[in-house]
Amino acid sequence: MKENKYDDSVFFEKYAQMSRSVQGLDGAGEWYALKQLLPDFNGRRVLDLGCGYGWHCMYAVQNGAASVLGIDISEKMLETAQCKNAGPKITYCRAAMEDLNFEKESFDIVISSLAFHYVKDFKALVKNICRWLTPGGQFVFSAEHPVFTAQGSQDWYYNNDGSILHFPVDNYYYEGKRQAVFLGEKVTKYHRTLTTYIDTLLRCGFTLKRLVEPAPPENMLDLPGMKDEMRRPMMLLVAAQKN
Amino acid sequence: MKENKYDDSVFFEKYAQMSRSVQGLDGAGEWYALKQLLPDFNGRRVLDLGCGYGWHCMYAVQNGAASVLGIDISEKMLETAQCKNAGPKITYCRAAMEDLNFEKESFDIVISSLAFHYVKDFKALVKNICRWLTPGGQFVFSAEHPVFTAQGSQDWYYNNDGSILHFPVDNYYYEGKRQAVFLGEKVTKYHRTLTTYIDTLLRCGFTLKRLVEPAPPENMLDLPGMKDEMRRPMMLLVAAQKN
Numbered sequence: 243m244k245e246n247k248y249d250d251s252v253f254f255e256k257y258a259q260m261s262r263s264v265q266g267l268d269g270a271g272e273w274y275a276l277k278q279l280l281p282d283f284n285g286r287r288v289l290d291l292g293c294g295y296g297w298h299c300m301y302a303v304q305n306g307a308a309s310v311l312g313i314d315i316s317e318k319m320l321e322t323a324q325c326k327n328a329g330p331k332i333t334y335c336r337a338a339m340e341d342l343n344f345e346k347e348s349f350d351i352v353i354s355s356l357a358f359h360y361v362k363d364f365k366a367l368v369k370n371i372c373r374w375l376t377p378g379g380q381f382v383f384s385a386e387h388p389v390f391t392a393q394g395s396q397d398w399y400y401n402n403d404g405s406i407l408h409f410p411v412d413n414y415y416y417e418g419k420r421q422a423v424f425l426g427e428k429v430t431k432y433h434r435t436l437t438t439y440i441d442t443l444l445r446c447g448f449t450l451k452r453l454v455e456p457a458p459p460e461n462m463l464d465l466p467g468m469k470d471e472m473r474r475p476m477m478l479l480v481a482a483q484k485n
Numbered sequence: 486m487k488e489n490k491y492d493d494s495v496f497f498e499k500y501a502q503m504s505r506s507v508q509g510l511d512g513a514g515e516w517y518a519l520k521q522l523l524p525d526f527n528g529r530r531v532l533d534l535g536c537g538y539g540w541h542c543m544y545a546v547q548n549g550a551a552s553v554l555g556i557d558i559s560e561k562m563l564e565t566a567q568c569k570n571a572g573p574k575i576t577y578c579r580a581a582m583e584d585l586n587f588e589k590e591s592f593d594i595v596i597s598s599l600a601f602h603y604v605k606d607f608k609a610l611v612k613n614i615c616r617w618l619t620p621g622g623q624f625v626f627s628a629e630h631p632v633f634t635a636q637g638s639q640d641w642y643y644n645n646d647g648s649i650l651h652f653p654v655d656n657y658y659y660e661g662k663r664q665a666v667f668l669g670e671k672v673t674k675y676h677r678t679l680t681t682y683i684d685t686l687l688r689c690g691f692t693l694k695r696l697v698e699p700a701p702p703e704n705m706l707d708l709p710g711m712k713d714e715m716r717r718p719m720m721l722l723v724a725a726q727k728n
Contacts, residue, residue: 389632389654389657392717393651399642399651399653407653407655408636408642408653408654408655409653409654409655410642410650410651410652410653410654411632411651411652411653411654411716411717412651412652412716412717413715413716414632414715414716414717414718415698415700415715415716415718416715435698435718436679436696436698436718437696437697437698440683440693440696441695441696441697444693444694444695444696449692449693450683450687450692450693451687452684452687453679453680453683453684453687454680454684455658455678455679455680457658472656472657472658472659473654473655473656473657473658474635474654474655474657475657475658475678475679
């Protein structure tokens, strides 16, 4: 049973207050870096796995995509997407991405933003994505960094005075379920190693084009808490191409 | 001035007692994983950067390499290499790898084992390696993992009773010099992010073939201390091909 935390109304309300929910793409710290990894959308058929509010779907259409299919497990997410980011070229569909089934070569581009750490079996998903893409098709995703997911709590380790001492890594090679705390709520996430993220792509028919761990942009370093974000990586951005 | 710690006689003696020094390749925990990333050496011209005792040079020759050039900054290392792993197809040369200069396309294969974390400017070195390799040439290296080099001390964080609590990560995005403790001695290492290791390769003319973080082999997990090695990654193994 796949967890559908975003349909928990308390969690959803908290998520709605994050700057990435209020401001859209420009409110997401990694957007500047992610944008540089995105392919040319012009005339392309796009699949967005875990589309959330649909910001990336709308971006793809605004940049020429022929059609975009946005998938999310959460009904509330898709209601918001339908409200904020609807258009004739965008279709939203409620499903767990692990259960999807398309004809081979159905898409030219597959994107996914911060959703794969909710997926248990990454390899099975990558094999599917490879099958759904046309040869030369592009696959761009962000996910939580293995350093961030390994220990589980996803919290800093603090000094007695409440200041940050460092970020804890533990159980790195033990992949699987973690009970994380996100927005003050318990959320199930799946930790996997960098090897599993990247070597799986390389062995399942993809060529890696870019691998970026987004750091806070320099002009944001004076904002509260942003200097802490220089102390540990939180996300992995990956661009790959189907062979 | 590049540090030449391995010519410090106290440090060198301690290094000589490590299992990788006594037993050679089979004494190195990562060898099983690294071996699977190595290319076909048959008839190839090989460069080994930071060759140490010369184990990998000998392995290349035993597997058909036409010639191997082993480079190391340490005279003591090369004396041992000359003693343990000499042969008519192997040449050892004392130099800092940052200072090397070869004609373009001088080598078919470049290898390096656990040496790049002593190098300050990775990008400059990668550009050189790319120039020295023939098109389609192979580049395989191991280096200390960014998780392992970030905070600096390279030690676990302990509970009051002396047991391991977790491994600390800090200052991840601040690349550069770290004062590490290795074999009880102070050693200068250079931390860099995974982005710098991998994205630099992708942007400097290489295709990534494999990316592996070697975990302790299952049949070694009952040896003392080996279960701890499941708790944080220590090395990165990379296989790339010149475009």
